[in-house]
Amino acid sequence: MQLIDGKATATAIKAEIAEEVKQIVANGGKQPHLAAVLVGHDGGSETYVKNKVLACEACGFKSTLIRYEADITEEELLACVDKLNKDEDVDGFIVQLPLPKHIDEQKIIEAIDYRKDVDGFHPINVGRMAIGLPCFISATPLGIITLLKRYGIETSGKKCVILGRSNIVGKPMAQLMMQKQYGDATVTVCHSRSQTLKEECREADIIIAAIGKPNFVTADMVKDGAVIVDVGTTRVPDATRKSGFRLNGDVDFENVAPKCSYITPVPGGVGPMTICSLMKNTLAAGKKEYYK
Numbered sequence: 281m282q283l284i285d286g287k288a289t290a291t292a293i294k295a296e297i298a299e300e301v302k303q304i305v306a307n308g309g310k311q312p313h314l315a316a317v318l319v320g321h322d323g324g325s326e327t328y329v330k331n332k333v334l335a336c337e338a339c340g341f342k343s344t345l346i347r348y349e350a351d352i353t354e355e356e357l358l359a360c361v362d363k364l365n366k367d368e369d370v371d372g373f374i375v376q377l378p379l380p381k382h383i384d385e386q387k388i389i390e391a392i393d394y395r396k397d398v399d400g401f402h403p404i405n406v407g408r409m410a411i412g413l414p415c416f417i418s419a420t421p422l423g424i425i426t427l428l429k430r431y432g433i434e435t436s437g438k439k440c441v442i443l444g445r446s447n448i449v450g451k452p453m454a455q456l457m458m459q460k461q462y463g464d465a466t467v468t469v470c471h472s473r474s475q476t477l478k479e480e481c482r483e484a485d486i487i488i489a490a491i492g493k494p495n496f497v498t499a500d501m502v503k504d505g506a507v508i509v510d511v512g513t514t515r516v517p518d519a520t521r522k523s524g525f526r527l528n529g530d531v532d533f534e535n536v537a538p539k540c541s542y543i544t545p546v547p548g549g550v551g552p553m554t555i556c557s558l559m560k561n562t563l564a565a566g567k568k569e570y571y572k
């Protein structure tokens with residue numbers, strides 16, 4: 281069993297990005313600038329956005345953090361998006377999800393200029409991704425593709441089961457894993473209503489778990505030699521930790537790991553790669569790589 285070290289891979293890629301930014305700036309080009317909008321005080325979101333700001337520093341980007349209380353109106357948030365759309369210094373920006381219930385997330389996503397949508401959540405980017413056109417690809421699926429590639433893991437022609445059908449992970453992951461230029465695999469998507477989920481998993485060469493249920497994937501669901509990618513990061517109460525919680529993946533790591541050829545840990549697996557892919561997208565935005 282080999283552990284897939286997302287943290288080390290992300291650190292190496294951020295160093296590569298920093299090197300490129302140095303060159304760009306030395307040649308008189310513009311320093312990439314990412315803005316992040318954080319609404320409310322969700323513990324997970326606070327941590328992820330803080331990590332994004334730190335990653336910007338590591339890459340030599342400019343970053344701007346815009347914070348609002350949870351009672352911000354949809355109108356006010358749309359005005360903020362509009363301002364960022366028009367701000368010529370901002371190359372890309374994100375609105376961290378989830379948003380408070382009274383705000384329509386889809387409406388916010390669609391208000392973002394797709395040319396600055398470094399999350400790759402806007403329908404134009406989602407659609408272009410689905411048909412294999414240049415675009416911003418959402419960060420978690422892109423991070424996973426990058427990890428598989430960097431570890432030399434063969435995906436072409438393999439049977440890949442994706443657990444979960446969310447817009448930000450499951451669906452785009454399925455698209456990328458089936459496409460010739462990325463996974464080139466045979467893809468099955470399972471979700472909470474799937475009747476043959478366990479059977480599908482047992483036949484899978486690669487399982488990508490993104491359902492947000494701690495320890496959902498158990499050893500009896502995994503074939504010997506399978507590759508396991510764990511996207512879950514659920515905070516589980518843990519009195520032995522100073523923080524009062526620990527992060528738990530969707531995979532019963534302790535019992536599944538011995539059966540695998542490769543497995544990602546939580547933390548230190550997919551999470552850091554999500555952030556590193558956001559940095560890649562921001563660099564591409566700064567270079568106007570996809571859109572003028």
Ligand code: L34
Nearest residue numbers: 327328331374375376377399419547548549551552554
């Ligand atoms: N708009 N909303 C928007 N874009 C995103 O790309 C996200 N996502 C998901 C939630 N909402 C979003 C993230 O940023 C999930 N996500 C994310 C980012 C980073 C990490 C986990 C999820 C991460 O850094 N995880 C660390 C542990 C961090 C901790 O201590 O809690 C890890 O090693 O897994």
